[in-house]
Amino acid sequence: MTGAWNLVRLILRRDRILLPIWVLLLGALPGTYATSFFELLPDDAARATFAATTASNPSVEAMLGPIYGSSIGAFTAQRVGFLYAIVGLVNLLTVIRHTRTEEDAGRRELVAATAISRHAPLTAVLAVTFAANLLLGLIAAAGLSKTGLPSSGSLLIGLTLAGTGWVFAAIGALVAQLTEGAGAARGLGIAVLGAAFLVKAAGDGAASSVSWASPLAWGQHSRPYEGDQWWVAALFVIVAAVIAVPAYRMAASRDVGAGMVPARLGPAEAAPRLSTPLALAWRLHRGLLAGWTAGFALAGLLFGGAAKAASDVLSSNKEMADLLAKLSGGSSVTDLYLAEIMGVSAIVAAAYGIQAALRMRAEETGLRMEPVLATSVGRIKWAAAHLVFAVLGPAVALAATGLASGLTYGLAVHDLSGQLPRVLGAAVVQLPAVLVLTGITVALFGLAPKLTSAAWGALAVCLFLGQLGALLQLSQGALDISPFTHVPKLPGGTVTATPLITLTAVAAAFLVVGLYAFRRRDVTTG
Amino acid sequence: MYVRNMENAITVSGLHKSFGRTHALNGLDLQVAVGEVHGFLGPNGAGKSTTIRVLLGLLKADSGTATLLGGDPWKDATTLHRRLAYVPGDVTLWPGLSGGEVIDLLGRLRGGLDPQRRKDLLERFDLDPRKKGRTYSKGNRQKVALVAALASDVELLILDEPTSGLDPLMEGVFRECIEDEKRRGRTVLLSSHILAEVEALCDRVSIIRNGQTVESGTLEQLRHLTRTSIVAELATPIGTIPGVHNLAIDGAKVRFEVDTEKIDDALKHLSHAGVRSLVSHPPTIEELFMRHYQAEPDQTGAER
Numbered sequence: 001m002t003g004a005w006n007l008v009r010l011i012l013r014r015d016r017i018l019l020p021i022w023v024l025l026l027g028a029l030p031g032t033y034a035t036s037f038f039e040l041l042p043d044d045a046a047r048a049t050f051a052a053t054t055a056s057n058p059s060v061e062a063m064l065g066p067i068y069g070s071s072i073g074a075f076t077a078q079r080v081g082f083l084y085a086i087v088g089l090v091n092l093l094t095v096i097r098h099t100r101t102e103e104d105a106g107r108r109e110l111v112a113a114t115a116i117s118r119h120a121p122l123t124a125v126l127a128v129t130f131a132a133n134l135l136l137g138l139i140a141a142a143g144l145s146k147t148g149l150p151s152s153g154s155l156l157i158g159l160t161l162a163g164t165g166w167v168f169a170a171i172g173a174l175v176a177q178l179t180e181g182a183g184a185a186r187g188l189g190i191a192v193l194g195a196a197f198l199v200k201a202a203g204d205g206a207a208s209s210v211s212w213a214s215p216l217a218w219g220q221h222s223r224p225y226e227g228d229q230w231w232v233a234a235l236f237v238i239v240a241a242v243i244a245v246p247a248y249r250m251a252a253s254r255d256v257g258a259g260m261v262p263a264r265l266g267p268a269e270a271a272p273r274l275s276t277p278l279a280l281a282w283r284l285h286r287g288l289l290a291g292w293t294a295g296f297a298l299a300g301l302l303f304g305g306a307a308k309a310a311s312d313v314l315s316s317n318k319e320m321a322d323l324l325a326k327l328s329g330g331s332s333v334t335d336l337y338l339a340e341i342m343g344v345s346a347i348v349a350a351a352y353g354i355q356a357a358l359r360m361r362a363e364e365t366g367l368r369m370e371p372v373l374a375t376s377v378g379r380i381k382w383a384a385a386h387l388v389f390a391v392l393g394p395a396v397a398l399a400a401t402g403l404a405s406g407l408t409y410g411l412a413v414h415d416l417s418g419q420l421p422r423v424l425g426a427a428v429v430q431l432p433a434v435l436v437l438t439g440i441t442v443a444l445f446g447l448a449p450k451l452t453s454a455a456w457g458a459l460a461v462c463l464f465l466g467q468l469g470a471l472l473q474l475s476q477g478a479l480d481i482s483p484f485t486h487v488p489k490l491p492g493g494t495v496t497a498t499p500l501i502t503l504t505a506v507a508a509a510f511l512v513v514g515l516y517a518f519r520r521r522d523v524t525t526g
Numbered sequence: 527m528y529v530r531n532m533e534n535a536i537t538v539s540g541l542h543k544s545f546g547r548t549h550a551l552n553g554l555d556l557q558v559a560v561g562e563v564h565g566f567l568g569p570n571g572a573g574k575s576t577t578i579r580v581l582l583g584l585l586k587a588d589s590g591t592a593t594l595l596g597g598d599p600w601k602d603a604t605t606l607h608r609r610l611a612y613v614p615g616d617v618t619l620w621p622g623l624s625g626g627e628v629i630d631l632l633g634r635l636r637g638g639l640d641p642q643r644r645k646d647l648l649e650r651f652d653l654d655p656r657k658k659g660r661t662y663s664k665g666n667r668q669k670v671a672l673v674a675a676l677a678s679d680v681e682l683l684i685l686d687e688p689t690s691g692l693d694p695l696m697e698g699v700f701r702e703c704i705e706d707e708k709r710r711g712r713t714v715l716l717s718s719h720i721l722a723e724v725e726a727l728c729d730r731v732s733i734i735r736n737g738q739t740v741e742s743g744t745l746e747q748l749r750h751l752t753r754t755s756i757v758a759e760l761a762t763p764i765g766t767i768p769g770v771h772n773l774a775i776d777g778a779k780v781r782f783e784v785d786t787e788k789i790d791d792a793l794k795h796l797s798h799a800g801v802r803s804l805v806s807h808p809p810t811i812e813e814l815f816m817r818h819y820q821a822e823p824d825q826t827g828a829e830r
Contacts, residue, residue: 104660180660181621181660183621264658265624265656265657265658266622266623266624266625266626266627266656266657266658267624267626267627267656268624268626268655268656269626269627269630269655270626270627270628270629270630270631270634274627274630274631274634275630275631275634275635276635277635279631280620280631283620283622283623284620284622287622366618367614367616367617367618368618368619368620370579370582370584370614371612371614371617371632371671372632372635373582373583373584373603373607374582374584374607374610374611374612374614374684375607375608375632375635375636376604376605376607376608376635376636376637377604377607377635378603378604520586521586522584522585522586523579523584523585
């Protein structure tokens with residue numbers, strides 16, 4: 001392991017801002033959940049109601065995780081559910097950033113030529129993420145105990161957060177060896193994470209043990225504060241090690257720059273169709289489109305199938321079914337569940353829209369826009385080709401999830417012709433809100449190209465308002481900032497045209513402003 | 527200075543462009559006549575790439591005028607670009623597209639390319655068009671861009687340091703190709719800091735520094751502005767030679783530099799003392815170049 005220590009210092013130097021941010025932020029969040037629950041639910045009666053209603057709603061269990069009791073600890077452990085996926089994502093991206101991205105940029109070569117061992121680069125990044133996750137877990141445990149929760153359950157939450165990070169760091173290390181190129185590694189890693197999230201959501205929503213197949217579910221299945229299962233913490237360590245071993249083997253046996261799956265030769269001449277900016281954009285976006293559409297369809301199949309099971313669970317609880325029906329103004333429990341699923345799908349579809357629109361900026365900074373603009377392709381035509389995918393791509397993905405969930409749900413309740421259009425409509429109605437985020441990305445690209453990735457911040461705000469706005473009792477004015485607040489709750493709710501037209505107009509205005517500014521600005525490369 | 531007696535493919539005057547506090551161009555002038563190969567010389571950061579990007583309508587100049595093929599490079603960008611081909615200094619390709627696909631795509635976006643010439647160029651540059659963009663080396667990426675540009679049917683070639691990644695053999699092929707282009711009557715703007723290349727290929731050169739043109743003309747004209755160095759061994763030592771520079775006398779051996787118009791006087795002076803041997807060499811472009819660059823340290827300017 002010669003040289004690993006120096007590489008650790010290099011990683012710490014490069015991530016001196018990013019690393020502390022995610023460790024502190026993700027570590028601090030669980031404690032704040034507990035604090036807000038203590039304030040919101042001061043007595044046992046309120047806690048019992050919350051446990052019997054909101055917390056055991058199948059759509060909440062699908063998104064966050066199972067509920068094992070009516071204590072503040074149980075609520076906090078459920079709320080932490082989302083964090084497991086985020087910790088997983090951060091670790092995945094961090095490991096790929098310090099392995100495959102380095103190789104792509106040719107910097108690994110520079111480092112490998114110095115006196116370091118073959119295993120040092122992978123060891124260094126895994127050591128850093130191991131320590132960072134452990135620290136994150138300890139901060140979370142300390143924050144939770146400070147609120148007055150039992151320290152053993154708090155430590156278990158901390159350890160399972162860290163453990164999830166370790167498993168996904170190992171997965172990151174593995175996919176970085178398998179593929180050729182950081183983009184492909186990220187794609188594969190995120191696909192694995194997405195699949196893990198879907199399995200957990202489908203399993204937990206239907207109270208099925210299927211969710212044990214997903215590492216993202218283990219943390220909550222260790223039942224923190226409600227009969228702590230310590231052996232689960234060991235499970236994380238074992239699985240992370242089992243995944244890391246083949247990653248090490250491949251890292252040592254392959255050439256620098258090569259993947260285990262080698263790149264094939266391409267055609268010597270372009271097909272006749274490859275002669276327009278749109279054809280080029282199709283080549284650059286088709287993988288993304290296929291991946292997202294497949295993911296959305298798969299999610300739709302799972303959630304649509306689980307909807308029936310979810311409502312079965314609920315209808316056994318007469319009291320709660322009545323309460324929910326009252327709260328929702330007559331909508332059925334399944335409709336509420338499906339509406340919740342569509343709301344989350346919309347946020348994810350917006351992430352796709354942003355990612356597709358950001359390709360424009362990547363083409364610009366990657367110096368691949370310049371040679372195209374130096375041909376007779378105008379700027380608007382070039383941008384429009386990419387926007388076809390940033391606008392229609394999320395539409396296709398939403399339609400896929402609507403069709404798939406409508407199909408499995410319709411089949412489950414033996415009413416395909418009735419349910420399919422309802423569920424499809426519920427998915428497609430999200431599109432105007434999704435396009436607002438695409439529009440924001442394009443506006444930033446035109447007006448402030450260096451800040452284009454701030455569009456992710458806009459999505460984070462929407463996610464925050466949607467997931468936590470109600471819990472934190474924010475004002476309607478604040479909630480209205482998010483375009484997703486204005487989407488009709490379908491299926492089951494009523495549709496009014498005004499918000500949909502307004503959202504579409506806002507999205508179109510952002511697009512036009514962005515394109516106008518892009519046409520007049522300098523091409524920047526920095 | 528160059529006299530405008532033909533139509534110009536490129537006319538730039540008083541061009542200014544700054545990025546924040548950095549002044550990349552400080553009143554740059556450039557004239558490229560139709561049918562000539564024009565060398566665009568300058569050290570890194572002098573503003574060569576910025577000028578080219580303004581000419582391509584990728585950057586908007588702060589002030590000054592630029593005319594390209596009779597049009598406005600900013601407003602008429604798309605129509606003008608049908609008539610030109612550009613090879614950037616830093617070629618990046620789409621990782622998933624093969625070299626052949628990139629060549630065809632860029633050619634078609636410009637308005638077509640000559641398949642025979644494409645085949646011919648691939649052979650001459652010894653380039654495998656089936657490889658994917660991510661697997662090419664820097665030199666091979668540059669070859670892809672060069673083949674795409676040279677096989678296109680255009681009037682003007684704008685080449686930004688096109689040989690910086692090529693090996694000497696391929697640089698030779700590149701020179702042959704540019705000679706061909708010259709014969710076809712195409713105009714070439716060749717930005718470079720490889721002096722031998724410019725000396726071999728260019729009809730005229732413009733030397734820029736800190737965003738300004740410091741010298742422009744044919745190589746002969748530019749040589750005329752500079753000095754010839756002479757080393758001579760004399761029969762009898764002499765005290766001094768009027769009108770020469772950097773005179774060094776070592777017994778009977780003298781070494782000095784002389785302005786072109788004063789060579790005759792200096793030689794007359796030497797012959798009075800009796801010349802045993804004489805070596806004279808004309809100014810190289812290197813000397814020309816160094817004379818302008820070493821004059822004073824960089825103050826402003828950053829290449830973009």
